[in-house]
Amino acid sequence: MTEVQSAPTDTATPPFLPRRWTTADIPDQQGRTAVVTGANSGLGLRTAEALAAKGAHVIMACRNELKAAAALESVFAAATGPKPEVLPLDLADLSSVRRAADHLDMRGAGIDLLINNAGVMALPRSIRTADGFDAQFGTNHLGHYALTGLLLPALLRAEAPRVVTISSVAAWGGFINWSDPNWRVLHLRWLAYSQSKLANLLFTAELHRRARAAGTRLTAVAAHPGLSSTHLYDSDGEKGVGARLAAAQQRMIFSLAQSDRMGALPQLYAATTPGLRGNSYVGPAFEAFGYPRRALRNPLAYSRLQAGALWRMSERLTDVHYEWP
Numbered sequence: 097m098t099e100v101q102s103a104p105t106d107t108a109t110p111p112f113l114p115r116r117w118t119t120a121d122i123p124d125q126q127g128r129t130a131v132v133t134g135a136n137s138g139l140g141l142r143t144a145e146a147l148a149a150k151g152a153h154v155i156m157a158c159r160n161e162l163k164a165a166a167a168l169e170s171v172f173a174a175a176t177g178p179k180p181e182v183l184p185l186d187l188a189d190l191s192s193v194r195r196a197a198d199h200l201d202m203r204g205a206g207i208d209l210l211i212n213n214a215g216v217m218a219l220p221r222s223i224r225t226a227d228g229f230d231a232q233f234g235t236n237h238l239g240h241y242a243l244t245g246l247l248l249p250a251l252l253r254a255e256a257p258r259v260v261t262i263s264s265v266a267a268w269g270g271f272i273n274w275s276d277p278n279w280r281v282l283h284l285r286w287l288a289y290s291q292s293k294l295a296n297l298l299f300t301a302e303l304h305r306r307a308r309a310a311g312t313r314l315t316a317v318a319a320h321p322g323l324s325s326t327h328l329y330d331s332d333g334e335k336g337v338g339a340r341l342a343a344a345q346q347r348m349i350f351s352l353a354q355s356d357r358m359g360a361l362p363q364l365y366a367a368t369t370p371g372l373r374g375n376s377y378v379g380p381a382f383e384a385f386g387y388p389r390r391a392l393r394n395p396l397a398y399s400r401l402q403a404g405a406l407w408r409m410s411e412r413l414t415d416v417h418y419e420w421p
């Protein structure tokens with residue numbers, strides 16, 4: 097699968113964004129409901145706080161009850177509108193994804209904004225999802241693919257629903273390992289992460305295309321945070337050499353990276369800027385750091401062939417089939 101297409105003309109974000117776009121530029125979010133995955137930590141937490149501060153009803157979809165309860169306090173402290181809520185969600189378990197989506201759908205209200213933010217990075221082969229997928233592919237891509245599809249009815253109840261999926265500069269090094277997407281034969285953790293982040297971009301492109309083809313108002317866009325100080329670089333329970341390497345890596349990253357508040361700006365821009373074109377990709381001005389602007393992407397992310405094939409593979413692996421009107 098090597099076919100690469102040039103960027104369709106309607107996919108670009110305006111290249112000249114305001115030079116220093118900040119949370120102060122977020123328009124009023126009153127009356128809007130925003131679901132943020134992984135909202136208890138790092139970029140998700142900062143995103144939840146900023147949206148709540150502008151009046152959105154924020155639903156924090158998190159896997160760890162204790163961490164979520166602590167984070168809820170800070171989002172609550174920032175909120176100027178409806179009380180934020182926590183929704184239990186483990187993206188590494190499709191039954192949990194179905195429960196979370198059912199819970200939201202049964203409320204009958206629309207979801208204006210879904211921010212597919214949660215993620216794990218470079219975890220070892222031993223960590224797999226409940227359904228046996230590679231941790232990165234299963235959590236970062238398949239979990240969000242399934243969640244978005246199951247929330248489609250609720251998203252389409254909103255007036256102008258938007259899905260923002262968080263990718264990474266790591267997507268530049270990514271390719272889809274078509275014969276072994278769950279890295280069972282040879283597990284290369286960084287390539288597994290890069291694959292999942294390329295998948296986030298291919299997913300956004302295909303979601304945008306399908307939403308438009310179905311004549312819906314749903315907009316799918318992507319963002320990346322550059323290099324930001326968060327818990328993404330933690331060792332996730334590894335012991336021995338793996339843990340020591342992760343700690344050293346974390347110290348190095350923290351000395352170079354921008355803050356999580358800065359890192360959250362591209363996804364906040366992507367989530368709240370009115371009229372943003374479908375399949376836009378927003379990142380920091382200098383790739384690793386800076387204020388939001390249009391981001392460049394791995395040319396593979398423009399492949400319709402790969403986006404379509406990944407979609408069909410995701411349907412097969414998750415058994416989630418989007419029901420367009």
Ligand SMILES: NC(=O)c1ccc[n+]([C@@H]2O[C@H](COP(=O)([O-])OP(=O)(O)OC[C@H]3O[C@@H](n4cnc5c(N)ncnc54)[C@H](OP(=O)(O)O)[C@@H]3O)[C@@H](O)[C@H]2O)c1
Pocket residue numbers: 133134135136137138139140157158159160163185186187188189212213214215216217235236262263264265266320321322323324325326327328329359
């Ligand atoms: N920080 C960076 O420099 C950087 C760079 C490029 C891209 N990104 C992307 O930014 C996004 C946010 O990451 P972050 O940097 O803010 O890292 P973080 O502080 O580790 O936050 C990740 C969030 O995802 C949650 N999560 C992980 N697995 C989950 C699962 N199975 N179900 C539900 N939630 C799960 C985590 O929950 P727990 O707290 O329970 O673990 C946490 O809330 C990720 O998609 C990441 O790939 C980050």
